[in-house]
Amino acid sequence: MKKKIIRITTIPASLRGLLKGQLRFMSNHFEIIAVSSKLDGLLKEVGDYEGVKTIPVEMTRKITPLKDLIGVYKLYKIFKNEKPIIVHTHTPKAGTLGMLAAKLARVPYRLHTIAGLPLVESVGMKRKLLNSVEGLTYRCATKIYPNSYGLKNIILENKFTTEDKMEVIGNGSSNGIDTTHYDPSRYSENDKKELRKKLGIKLNEFVFIFVGRLVGDKGIHELIDSFVKFSSTQTKAKLLLVGTYETHRDPLNSETVEIINNNKNIIHAGWQNDVRPFLSISNALTFPSYREGFPNVVLQAGAMNLPCIVSNINGCNEIITNNINGIIVPVKNANEIYNAMEALILKSKDELNIMGGKSRDLIISKYDQSFVWNAILAEYNNLIEKHIN
Secondary structure: OOEEEEOOOOOOHHHOOOOHHHHHOOOOEEEEEEEEEEOOOOOHHHHHHHHOOEEEOOOOOOOOOOHHHHHHHHHHHHHHOOOOOEEEOOOOOOOOOHHHHHHOOOEEEEEEOHHHHHHHHHHHHHHHHHHHHHHHHHHHHOEEEEOHHHHHHHHHHOOOHHHHOOOOEEEEEOOOOOOOOOOOOOOHHHHHHHHHHHHHOOOOOOOEEEEOOOOOHHHHHHHHHHHHHHOOOOEEEEEEEEEOOOOOOOOOOOHHHHHHHHOOEEEOOOOOOOOOHHHHHHOOEEEEEOOOOOOHHHHHHHHHOEEEEEEEEOOOHHHOOOOOEEEOOOOOOOOHHHHHHHHHHOOHHHHHHHHHHHHHHHHHHOOOOOOOHHHHHHHHHHHHHHHHH
């Protein structure tokens, strides 16, 4: 009989996006159950796609004490009924509720993956509260998996847990990347010409692309400020934004939104189910985020042969080596983003191809999805073997 493992995220979009395909792979070796909030039928879609059983438990992304206690109780009942050998959580709220409930239910192995620490941008009493909650999650877990080495160092600096309780699986990343899916050779020159024409981008224009949520902590204010200055002198440059605004969480200021909407050199393509065509027509990624765990966007862009301008934060500075496969800039520094843009636009096409090629080679060798999945599988098997012995 297969051993039972329960995987939990706060919302099903994280199961679908952050862990896509991984549950299906693991179900070849274990009985996998996915637990998340029930939102618009998405949890059922995840279950159908991954081929695993799903159980809905409502969880909020905010601090909601009463709802959180109800969530802990429901998770506890599930664990007592299903008797998993491993509970593995992702995302902050699922981590806290899942690890506490799993400890109360005496689940043998309680694993939590850290893919970013939103609290690092918080201050005052909110920061103290978030620190306490983070510490509770780590105390209830038997093992913590930061998905980058830089994130591991931040956790140690904040003294959330001890080094012996942590491990970075493989080389980092929660799910790796399918490098056969993110492959620039899938797109012909004609495909790229047609999309550029549709977006109003000329063939001789240099395209900087950003992919992600259009919010403050992704560095959008600095990116827009630097590009406005840059495009005033470099007339053959475009900034392509692929993503949506989040007005309820960290909204952009009105001045930045107005520039995005009215600057003829900025193209806002909105949300896209498939970002690959947009990466294929671009010359470089710009990703000046304030904080990340291990950024999938940089993996995707690198796999598509793009040199990347990234901020000097964990994850980003583990994928990009300065002036080798991209340029690393200080956090919240519009002037340095401008300088990096200038450095890349002045390079020849061959030089850019060499930088992008080095990104793809690195990702294939260290972050290919099959490598990451097998590293997680090996970790599960090692834990189960210890339990049996």
